[in-house]
Amino acid sequence: MPNNSLKKTITSLLCFLLFALILSSCGSKYYFEPKAEEIKGKVSFSSSLPSPIVSILRDGATLKNGQFITKYSEIPDVYLPQNTQYLNQTEDYYLAGAYQTLLLIDKESNTQTSISFDNTPISASMNGALIAIIFDDNSFVLYDLNQGRVTYKQDSTLAPTNNTLIAAPYFLSDIVIVPTLDGKLVIVDKNNMQMIRNIVVNGDKYFNNVIFLEAIGNRMVAATPKRIISVSPNVISTFNANVKDILFFEDRIFIFTNEGEVILTDQDLNEKKRVKFPFAHFTAANHGRNIVILETQGYLIALDDELQSSAIFALPDAITSPTFSGMRQIFIGNRILKVE
Incomplete structure (x- = not known):
């Protein structure tokens, strides 16, 4: 009997220790921690913003004081009304969105034109007098500024949760490519205002908006947080990954x-090279002489274009603020890092 009692006690103790170990491992969180000898030096911020970033999109960021950053890293001396988010720019206008309103700001005169809609614009692009606008209910319209009316409208499935890096519509020759919040590319002929194609990038229900859309030559690349596609006149290639960002x-x-x-592919998404930084959480990527990545624990990782070599540098502190990557500059909270 004593032996049985001892066995039960030991068994109970082992079960308790195993349960505690499981709970401990579930609560553990691992961080990117390069060794001291791997850190090649320190990097300082070059300057500061007039106000911290409060919201970001693929093509820009809005500051707390109403100013904004364009994708070209410009910070115009323009102040948006309260509760308005910068969306995009053209040669003549800045585009911003507020509740059920698209705001056009003339770059030369600074005059503001408000256009009312039934829903709130969250992404927009403009070509000539034609504006492509994506709304928070996942519908989109093409609006002719000269005619003062909607010339095309399409409703889509509601996408109540989405990644904040919302891509903007893309004008390409005679077509408009509209990235939706549920992972599709809707292609509209802007001459006859008819949809000519609908490409599904990824069919997941949540956090599935198109976060990247760009065309170079006859090649278009788009991505959701789970899949990248490369579209050419002859073929559509795909690559599955948990995507944080893309450089094309x-x-x-x-x-x-x-x-x-960091995965390097050719334009058809054939993998060429892959480099892993264990437990790293990337927050921004940019390109100067090298590929530059910011890591949330306070590191800058630089890689050559072939991913053959890398170097790690320490930032002044960890990154906890919204981060926006513009042309040759990365904006972190209210600080600026130049990318040489």
Whole structure:
């Protein structure tokens, strides 16, 4: 009997320890921690913003004081009304969205034109007098500024949750490519205002908006948080990954994943090279002489274009603020990092 009692006690103790270990491992969180000898030096911020970032899109960021950052890293001396978000720009206008309103700001005169809609614009692009606008209910319209009316409208499935890096519509010759919040590319002929194609990038229900859309030559690349597609006149190629960000050049594509990987592919998404930084959480990617990535624990990772070599540098502190990557500059909260 004593032996049986001892066995039960030991068994109970082992079960308790195993349960505690499982709970402990479930609560553990791993961080990117390069060794001291791997850190090549320190990087300082070059300057500061007039106000911190409060919201970001693929093509810009809005500051707390109403100013904004364009994708070209410009910070115009223009102040948006309260509760208005910068969306995009053209040669003549800045585009911004507020509740059920699209705001056009003339760059030369600074005059503002408000256009009312039934829903709130969250992404927009403009070509000539034609504006492509995506709304928060996942519908979109083409609006002719000269005619003062909607010339095309399409409703889509509601997408109540979406990644904040919302891509903007893309004008390409005679077509408009509209990225939806449920992972599709709707292609509309802007001459006869008819849909000519609907490409599904990914069919997931949640956090599935198109976060990247760009065309170079006859090649178009788009991505949701789960899949990248490359579209040419002859073929559509796909690549599955947990996508944090993308850089697209004429002959190569860099994919940055949520698992701390950098993947180099050709324009057809054939993988060429993959580098992993264990437990790294990327927050922004940019390109100067090298590929530059910011990591949330306070590191800058620089890689060459072939992913053959890398170097790690320490930032002044960890990154906890919204981050926007513009042309040759990365904006973190209210600070600016130049990318050489």
